[in-house]
Amino acid sequence: MRSAIELTGLTKHFGDVVALDGVDLTVEEGEIFGFLGPNGAGKSTTIDTLLDFVRPTAGSARVLGMDAQAESLEIRRRVGVLPDAYRVYDRLTGRQHVQFAIDSKRTDDDPMALLERVGIADAADRKAGGYSKGMRQRLVLAMALVGEPDLLILDEPSTGLDPNGAREMRRLIREEAERGATVFFSSHILEQVEAICDRVAILNEGKIVTVDTIAGLRESAGSATELTITVDAVPDAALDALDALDGVQGVAATDRTITVTMGAGSKTAILDAIESAGAEMLDFRTSETSLEELFATFTTVADTDETAAELDDEAATEHPDETDDAANPAEVAR
């Protein structure tokens, strides 16, 4: 099967900054693939390389079987892009924006149908300059959907969307995948990724740290599971027995509950130990490591405090929509 995206040793330096450091990654056709990483990890640089907005220092990128540099025009014709920083033309209406993308891609889509799909048909004939941030995001998404692209590349697609908008975005992504499109999207909103992705890659400091399913990530992170068991009473013998079990990392108890933290190990053995000690089990809950904790496991570097401070700084100073004019509707449609 042909890959939708294939990166081999992809490296990009901006002066002294190593934005990408030998990235190898394959996204199969038809996948919904999440591209995760903290601020500055290199996600946008990767996406820009796929579209030949950025030229790699070393390595190569293939998109839909074509070379990202040599065949960029054909690639852009078959790819729909939602860039991380986009500018709409204030004086053009939503409908005109979509028509522009349709003309550029020489397709016969109905602009109103696309605006309908992204939920802003009501505002089709209003100037985009008066659109809210979320409406602009929806408009650029409508432009990305023009021509039934084989590959959708969405850079932080939920930016600016309210919870309803984010849910609609997930629905659209699923619809596109059902149509047969590959969807590659970057995010640091982990719930978004968990809700729809077949697989995810985590990028940190320009390197891929892992590629897996979410379930696989959980497993490989060696994530601890916490069992909370409600009982009629807590016999001391139960606590002693639990402590002695393989894989049990911690045991805590209140009057009616026992909480067991375990790594690898058998949940059944835990429940057996409690019952053998004479307690009656009334309820039983399991909680797994959250995706946030998991993400931190993969992206935390040795000096955690410094990294956190750097990330806070970036978050405080970054205003991509206002300062980055790299992406505009012309580029989206090209």
Ligand SMILES: Nc1ncnc2c1ncn2[C@@H]1O[C@H](COP(=O)(O)OP(=O)(O)OP(=O)(O)O)[C@@H](O)[C@H]1O
């Ligand atoms: N044009 C550029 N000139 C200089 N440095 C750049 C340029 N573009 C990106 N970088 C640097 O490359 C690194 C990766 O940036 P990139 O925008 O790809 O990260 P990202 O993962 O998309 O981050 P975010 O989540 O904040 O959007 C950063 O250190 C960034 O400062």
